Amino acid sequence: MFIGEYNHTIDTKGRLNVPSKFREALGDHFIVTKGLDNCLFVYPINEWSILENKLKQLPMTNRDARAFVRFFFSGATECELDNQGRIRIPSNLRDHAFLEKEAVVIGVGTRLEIWSQQQWTDYNSDENLSYDDIAVKMQELGI
């Protein structure tokens, strides 16, 4: 289980130090994809494989399926920790998440998320994100 929040910087070549706390659980290979809310999702290989098999079976003849499959596969990249614990984030993924220099890596249970510091700040200060209000909605969902 991934938990916590860590600030890191991305170097001029687009590399990011993975917080040391996460490294063991991640393994040295994993997948980074475009995520929801303008961040990146990081999945361990086994989680990704399941998803990959499902995506592979969607029909190429269906317009929506094509769009979805394109989004996921083209927006994915396999990463490997280099010998100082960094990964390189391709530019299309950096663009998706508005990543430049200051990044935030958070643990979200089964996955990690990578945010630009600015986006993460904005997201958390967003008025329509009142945790008290959300709690009420969660109650409706039976939590």
Next chain:
Amino acid sequence: MFIGEYNHTIDTKGRLNVPSKFREALGDHFIVTKGLDNCLFVYPINEWSILENKLKQLPMTNRDARAFVRFFFSGATECELDNQGRIRIPSNLRDHAFLEKEAVVIGVGTRLEIWSQQQWTDYNSDENLSYDDIAVKMQELGI
């Protein structure tokens, strides 16, 4: 599995560098054909065989099936990597995908796709896929 997105240029003779990440999985010859949504599909030989078999089984009596089969077979061409990793894309295929200079090559699981940069940008900015759609699909797939 092919994943990722790469920008490349097509030279004045209609040749395109295949991204080095894809070369091993593609083999040194493979099939390029007219794809859906104004791009080109690229299949390794074995994936093409699978597709070919499916196409062969479509009923000749069905008008749409005939059109679809013609589209795929007539638009197909076998390509071979030259000794610096390039392929030549015939002009009828380039026309189909509006390919001129700036191209984008994406991995889409079992195949690659080649887009003109302009078309790819347009496709992604159109409402082919909203965030809500993505979220719904993700839930369906249990991501």
Next chain:
DNA sequence: GTAAATATGTTTATTGGTGAATATAATCAT
């Protein structure tokens, strides 16, 4: 045949990715 057009091959320059080294900061143990 020859010239033009197209295809194929080679060379060089440029870009971008990778690895290593160093510097700074944070954490831990004593």
Next chain:
DNA sequence: ATGATTATATTCACCAATAAACATATTTAC
């Protein structure tokens, strides 16, 4: 608190991939 250890940030240098330019074939049209 102090020094030792680990983690993170930054920089530099090298190598591989790609782009561009150029050269040589091969085909096609006349």
